[in-house]
Amino acid sequence: MTTSAFSVHSIEPFPEIKEGAPLADTIIRTLSEQNTQLQPGDILVIASKVVSISESQHVDLATVTPSSEAVDLSAKTGKPAELVQLILDESTSHFLTTDRGPIIARHRLGHQLTSAGVDRAEPGGAWLLPADPDASARRLRDELTATAGVPVAVVIADSDGRPDRRGATVIAIGSAGISPLRITEAPNGKRQEETFTDMVAATAGIVLGQRGRGVPVAIVRGVTYGSSDDGVGSILHHPANPSSPQGAAGSCSSETAG
The missing domain is CATH 3.90.1660.10 (CofE-like domain)
Incomplete structure (x- = not known):
């Protein structure tokens, strides 16, 4: 799974997404208007906010x-x-x-x-975040692949701060068609798991979503990756608890009060 070079380009200008609008159709239509075609193996990195808007969150x-x-x-x-x-x-x-x-x-x-x-x-x-980012990614992947006629992967990305430093980076919260982990192995047999979808999201983050830019979708092309629908949820240390009752903030535990 070696990658020597790749490219990242934004889909812009991109129309404003209205609440409930079909996101995959908008992406395909925008690509067509720009005379751009998806290629086999492309990874579409999509900002979580437009997914949330499309899903009326x-x-x-x-x-x-x-x-x-x-x-x-x-x-x-x-x-x-x-x-x-x-x-x-x-x-x-x-x-x-x-x-x-x-x-x-x-x-x-x-x-x-x-x-x-x-x-x-x-x-x-x-x-709010998409209710199930991995499911959203699978649905978008399926719709994009069916319409474009070529296999692609989808990573849903979200900006995120770091507790130990100022500023924000970009991470993956959902994925489809791409393994969320990449395993590298040294000649001495030492193996390392890498959060691969985070790397892809951060790469696209260079062109995505800067304030006022209005670019929610980027195409990462030329990256070698394993195909998987395991999703980002499969690599989290803490399992999802989507059925937690909302509005029960008084029961939320605080790890520290700052």
Whole structure:
């Protein structure tokens, strides 16, 4: 599984995705308008936010009632209490990286993410992560492959902060058609597991989603990879708990109060 060179290019301009709009159809239509064709083995890296918009994962903050814990965290971090409540509702545990945040939370799906992947939407709303990012990736892969007539892989990417440093990187939260791990082996027999879909997501992150850029989809071409539908969920240390009742922030355990 050796890759010596590859290319990454964004699909732009890309139209604004409306809530509930069919994302795969929009991608194919945009590629056609730009006289671009998918090639066998292409990896489409798609920003999680447009997947959430397509899947109507919107919450009106006016419908959210903050708990006392959310109010306390709001005072520390400067985030609206309603938004903090959503973070708590979407997570099973959390901690602050500094006295004023950011909030690092373990999402119900098992991912550890800044703000549990909750993305503020103006005015007065927020976008949650896709309900099942691996399932979303499989559905998009199937639709794109069927329409384009060539086998492709899909990685759903999300921006994420690091507890030990400033700034954000890009990680994979869902995948289809590509093994989430790559195993490399040295001549002495030492083996190393690499979070391969994270590498792909971070590579695409160089051209994806900078503020104001409005580019939610990139094509990574020329990467050698194993085909798998195991998904990112298969490599998480903590299993998904998607049935956790929302709105029970008072029961969320805090690993540290900052």
